[in-house]
Amino acid sequence: MKIGELARAAQCTVDTVRYYEREGLLPAPSRTDSNYRQYGPAHVERLRFIRNCRALDMAHEEIRALLQYSDQAGSDCSGVNALVDEHIAHVDVRIRELEQLRGDLIALRARCAHDSDVGSCGILQELSHRETDGRPPKHTHLG
Amino acid sequence: MKIGELARAAQCTVDTVRYYEREGLLPAPSRTDSNYRQYGPAHVERLRFIRNCRALDMAHEEIRALLQYSDQAGSDCSGVNALVDEHIAHVDVRIRELEQLRGDLIALRARCAHDSDVGSCGILQELSHRETDGRPPKHTHLG
DNA sequence: TTAAAACCTTGGAGCAACTACAGGGTCAAG
DNA sequence: CTTGACCCTGTAGTTGCTCCAAGGTTTTAA
Numbered sequence: 001m002k003i004g005e006l007a008r009a010a011q012c013t014v015d016t017v018r019y020y021e022r023e024g025l026l027p028a029p030s031r032t033d034s035n036y037r038q039y040g041p042a043h044v045e046r047l048r049f050i051r052n053c054r055a056l057d058m059a060h061e062e063i064r065a066l067l068q069y070s071d072q073a074g075s076d077c078s079g080v081n082a083l084v085d086e087h088i089a090h091v092d093v094r095i096r097e098l099e100q101l102r103g104d105l106i107a108l109r110a111r112c113a114h115d116s117d118v119g120s121c122g123i124l125q126e127l128s129h130r131e132t133d134g135r136p137p138k139h140t141h142l143g
Numbered sequence: 144m145k146i147g148e149l150a151r152a153a154q155c156t157v158d159t160v161r162y163y164e165r166e167g168l169l170p171a172p173s174r175t176d177s178n179y180r181q182y183g184p185a186h187v188e189r190l191r192f193i194r195n196c197r198a199l200d201m202a203h204e205e206i207r208a209l210l211q212y213s214d215q216a217g218s219d220c221s222g223v224n225a226l227v228d229e230h231i232a233h234v235d236v237r238i239r240e241l242e243q244l245r246g247d248l249i250a251l252r253a254r255c256a257h258d259s260d261v262g263s264c265g266i267l268q269e270l271s272h273r274e275t276d277g278r279p280p281k282h283t284h285l286g
Numbered sequence: 287t288t289a290a291a292a293c294c295t296t297g298g299a300g301c302a303a304c305t306a307c308a309g310g311g312t313c314a315a316g
Numbered sequence: 317c318t319t320g321a322c323c324c325t326g327t328a329g330t331t332g333c334t335c336c337a338a339g340g341t342t343t344t345a346a
Contacts, residue, residue: 004293011275014294015334023332034341036294051275056251057244060332070267077264081255084266088248091241098238098285101200105231108199112224121220123227124213132154132194141331142241143286143302147322157323162304177312179323203303284302286331287346294341300334311324316317 006039010047017047023060025050025067058087059141090140149182153190160190166203168193168210201230202284233283 007014020026026046029037046067053063062083069079111122118124150157163169169189172180189210196206205226212222254265261267 002294013334016332018296019333032294034294036341045271048273048275049270052270052273054332055276056248066267066270070261070271073262075261076258077255077261077267078258080261080264080266081252081258084248084252088245088252091245091248095238095241095245098234098241102231102234102238105199105227105234109224109227109231112220115219115221115224118212118218118220118223119216121223123223124209124220127192127195127209128188128213130191130195132191133198141286143284145323156305158305159303161324166303177323179312197303290343290345292341292343295339297337299336302331304330306329307327309325311322313322314320316319 001039001044003037003039006043006047009044010051012047012051020047020050025060025063056087057091057142062087090142093139094142144182144187146180146182149186149190152187153194155190155194163190163193168203168206199230200234200285205230233285236282237285 001009003014003017007017010017017026021028026043029039029043032038049067049070050063053066058066065083066080069075069077069083108123108126111126144152146157146160150160153160160169164171169186172182172186175181192210192213193206196209201209208226209223212218212220212226251266251269254269255267
């Protein structure tokens with residue numbers, strides 16, 4: 001099959017397929033005489049694997065690790081389990097962060113219940129005058 | 144004050160300050176004879192405003208809008224309130240998404256309770272064989 | 287048969303919000 | 317007079333794509 005068909009089979013764009021090839025996630029396929037990429041069922045399976053991982057918000061580095069485990073026939077899958085557990089932990093951390101953020105925003109919003117003049121708006125005042133808290137470094141690849 | 148002092152006052156790096164200037168968030172200051180940037184208290188306030196917004200995960204575009212409202216003395220602040228409300232809604236959406244994701248990941252993880260061979264690992268099987276769900280487009284700038 | 291439509295190719299730029307250099311200039315202390 | 321701590325500009329890298337441009341090929345329909 002050609003690249004368009006492969007892309008449709010995995011619900012993504014041809015640009016994305018070519019990008020994965022450049023990134024080394026998807027192996028480069030053989031070419032036709034006219035230099036078109038030619039894919040088989042194994043490529044569909046691999047691409048679906050990648051897209052399923054992405055749907056779970058895994059980073060390319062995590063996917064690369066999973067693919068490596070999966071390519072090492074015979075070894076045990078404890079690494080896979082550990083990786084998924086860590087990824088769940090990332091998601092948990094991000095949920096906590098966003099819940100904290102939500103609380104901060106609600107509190108900020110409450111500083112200006114009525115539509116007043118910008119000069120006396122409690123929101124703008126707080127944003128201008130509050131001490132900056134040093135931003136914590138990211139713990140996860142989730143934004 | 145020089146750029147390093149300003150950066151310390153707002154808990155960020157000098158690179159970030161220069162970046163905000165390039166982006167038009169922070170006005171370009173005057174320069175000394177030796178071409179050093181020279182800042183005053185108004186710059187500290189503005190930079191703190193920006194950093195406080197960033198601490199609340201607002202995008203530069205949102206911050207730019209807030210700064211514009213705030214620079215229009217005399218107008219009412221309903222735009223500010225609306226923007227904050229929308230931002231809270233973005234955060235809510237992202238929390239829901241991550242909670243859904245968390246559920247999916249827990250379910251996936253349950254497919255391989257025991258450390259087995261990679262060939263029979265339920266996680267890898269599911270990732271390979273599940274139909275790909277078309278990824279929904281992003282609703283927010285929050286990752 | 288031929289012309290248009292629908293594919294495919296490579297290469298490069300753009301997004302967001304920085305971060306991290308390289309390769310220089312300036313300034314205060316010892 | 318030299319060392320170290322600053323400052324300057326400009327450029328490239330990060331992540332996971334997306335969107336061109338400028339061409340070549342294949343399929344379809346008139």
